[in-house]
Amino acid sequence: MAGTLNCMTPACPSPDPSQAEQAALLGRLRQGEDAAFRDLMDMAGGRMLAVARRMLPTDDDAREAVQDALLSAFRNLHRFDGRALLTTWLHRITVNACLMKLRTRRRRPESSIEDLLPTFLPDGHQTRPAEPWAPDRLERAETSEATARLVREKIGELPETYREILLLRDIEDLSTEEAAQALGISSNAVKTKLHRARQALRALLDPHMRADGGEAC
Amino acid sequence: MLTCREVLDFLMAYVDGELPADEVARFEKHLAVCLSCVNYLASYRATIRAGKAAMRGPGTSLDKLPPDLVKAVEAARRALVQSGESE
């Protein structure tokens, strides 16, 4: 399912709160019970902060975004229709708060992505044929902290709007339509940009992952 | 026969299972004879997996908010309630 705060890794510290738990908490929030908001922070706050840390450059920004998101949730509780899970709704609000923060932080014109996209000969072949990636490096990509750091660094090098799309679709698991709505662009634009973002990230990783040498990581 | 350029253009639709069956057949006919596109496809998929693993792997989630942040948010919420802005 797209977009919940589900943690996909076995190392995840706590399971998702059940639907029943979430419904009970929602009821208490709506009655204005004072302790309910603290329970909400207890239930979802850590995961909201993890999302914000993935999306924002500094820990201060992440904390501010989580505060904004929690207050926005508090103000807009009456608009939550209860069809989605509370955690899913909070995830969306957090992503939106992070996007707002990125908008206010954006300082320079975006670098071009063209240099990171594949190029072709007139006959349609790639100018430089793609080389295979080493199986052991692929293995490490999912297990080693050093490689994880490299991948995070390369994601950070993507032009800003492409990084956002990649985060929303591939990391936060928003659907194409949800990402389009969050960013105020068309679904087709989301698809095009996501494909380019993945291709650019692939190009940035390529020298480190190739079987024919490249740089070790 | 599709060109490599066309294959790479439609790669995401292929990976996401959004290509119609006849297009998939044309796509795979190209893959059967083009090692470069096979390599590219494998590394494209690996890129998606590596991104998820790096951003959502162990050590990237945390259980609870830091207590000082909880206090700050709680104080801001009370201020909201007192200013009557919450309704």
Ligand SMILES: [Zn+2]
């Ligand atoms: Zn090809």
